[in-house]
Amino acid sequence: MIERQRRKEMKVIFSRLRSLLPEENIRGKRTAAEQVLETVNYVCHLQQQVKELSAQREKMKVNSDKNAKVSFEKFCNKTVPSGGSDREYPAVKINSVGSGVQIWTNILERDIVYSDILLALEEDGLEVVTAASSAINNRVYHTIHAKVLDVNTFNIHSLYQKLWHLISTHPTKNEDLRTTEARA
Numbered sequence: 001m002i003e004r005q006r007r008k009e010m011k012v013i014f015s016r017l018r019s020l021l022p023e024e025n026i027r028g029k030r031t032a033a034e035q036v037l038e039t040v041n042y043v044c045h046l047q048q049q050v051k052e053l054s055a056q057r058e059k060m061k062v063n064s065d066k067n068a069k070v071s072f073e074k075f076c077n078k079t080v081p082s083g084g085s086d087r088e089y090p091a092v093k094i095n096s097v098g099s100g101v102q103i104w105t106n107i108l109e110r111d112i113v114y115s116d117i118l119l120a121l122e123e124d125g126l127e128v129v130t131a132a133s134s135a136i137n138n139r140v141y142h143t144i145h146a147k148v149l150d151v152n153t154f155n156i157h158s159l160y161q162k163l164w165h166l167i168s169t170h171p172t173k174n175e176d177l178r179t180t181e182a183r184a
Helices: 002-019 032-076 114-123 156-169 173-183
Strands: 091-097 100-108 126-136 139-148
Touching (some): 002 032, 091 156, 100 126, 100 156, 114 139, 114 156
Antiparallel strands (some): 091 100, 100 139, 126 139
16 A cells, blocks of 8 residues: 555656656656656756856856947047037947847936936837946946847837937926926
């Protein structure tokens, strides 16, 4: 009686184990030893894949970080040509990174509300993963990492156009104040 119960439990356990393996690993009837061996091989295969993908991700991350640092340094050091004003030179830079995008903006502190940028990203089918801002000498530098929700409909060029238009045509706070005062 006890032996029969043990066999039933073992049968259930091996059935659960078998259900976790991919189709190609469970062809035909297998002995318990074959199922365990097949499982061990499959787990080793998965571990190897994890190592390879982790190494690939780290390599991509290092390259991306190097490129991002150089790009951001060039972006931040962009100077306004003599005779020009800061208002004429807002900047937007977008890089494709994996299944997402990295966005930098360089604008005057008073030019735009950060939520307007985030709303524009959401409207274009992006989900913000991380966002950071720094204010230096009346300029605000935004760095945003966003995930593309639908790669089939996403267009990096139209996003650039949208953000550029938003940043370059957004009224300053002083202009908003003058407009409000004129209405009153």
